Amino acid sequence: MRQMIHEFLRITDGITMGDFLGWILAAISGIIVYKLIDHFQTSMERHAMLKEVEDSFSAIYDSIIAKSNVNTKGKKLESVMVRSVLHDKCDWQVKQNTDGKMKNSHNIEDSQLYIQIRNYKENDRNCNEWISSQALHEIMLLCRRIEKMYKDKIIRRIDLSDLFREIVPLGMGGRMQFFYAYYEKYDADCVGYLVLQTIVSCNKYHNYEIVKTFVNYYQKHEEIHKFFEESIRIRPIRDFFAVKKFKRILRRFS
Incomplete structure (x- = not known):
């Protein structure tokens, strides 16, 4: 320890306090610049992935199948x-x-x-x-991808809110029941998980019209409750508050 202190004092001998402050400020500036560049790159990658998701939905829905x-x-x-x-x-x-x-x-x-x-x-x-089985499989593959992107924090709540026109209708109109009968519970729960998180996101960003529409359908169809309240895709700890918020939303708009 003494040798380390002695060596430090030898190296810093003659260096003024101003030099020390300059080094510290330079280091802080470097960290800030790095963070800004990293944030910019991450944001660009996120927007590119979101555009790809939106384009994929459009391609599926525009397909004549x-x-x-x-x-x-x-x-x-x-x-x-x-x-x-x-x-x-x-x-x-x-x-x-x-x-x-x-x-x-x-x-x-x-x-x-x-x-x-x-x-x-x-x-x-x-x-x-x-509807063709190809369309059904492509929709399910896209839902799985969005679920993974959300759970890996690649996309955020604001992104799910922006995708409400593509995601929320999959949880209404008898489609949840259809997915359950066609794919069984594991895949159907993927759609239910996405719809749940999207409704919570829409409520956070004040998109109340789609929230009201969904809640109205949800309350009239008890058979779909299991896809949301008992979904095996829900993470007990990380999604705990999202589930609580979802239940509050149901009570608020009922």
């Missing part, structure tokens, strides 16, 4: 964009066997597997709508 006879006056099915069957005129239908397996009608056409999601009457005509 759905079928509908709504525009043919209830006659022949025609190929339409996926976004055309994401309306809320009526919920997606789910038909299941006694063992819970989905038994919705399905058909293979143009190398695509189509599953019937709606069969309803409108103005005395039967309306049928189908």
Whole structure:
């Protein structure tokens, strides 16, 4: 220890206090510049990833891999964009066997597997709508990616709030029930987790209209509560306060 002190004094012999302060200020300035550059790079990477997510949603929804006879006056099915069957005129239908397996009608056409999601009457005509398994798989893959990005803190609450048009509708319109029957609980809980976090985010940033719309649907469909309140995707500690906030939101807007 004495040798270290002696060596320090030898090195600093003749150095004024002003030099010491200069070194300290230079070090602090270097740290600040480094942090600013790192923040800028991180922000740019985050925005690039978000744009990629938004572009991926648009690409899926713009893909002509759905079928509908709504525009043919209830006659022949025609190929339409996926976004055309994401309306809320009526919920997606789910038909299941006694063992819970989905038994919705399905058909293979143009190398695509189509599953019937709606069969309803409108103005005395039967309306049928189908969606391809490709669209369903791509939506689920994107949801998994967003979940990982959020849990790894790559994206933030403000980003989830901005993605509400893409995420929240997946938790309404019978789609949660459909995902559960089609994919089973593990994947369905991924969608539920994302919707929960997005609703909390929308409430934080005062996007109350979508919050009210979701809560209204949630209260009328008790069968989807398990995807949110009992989701296996929820982290007991890290997501504890988010779940508490979600429940407060339900009480507030009920």
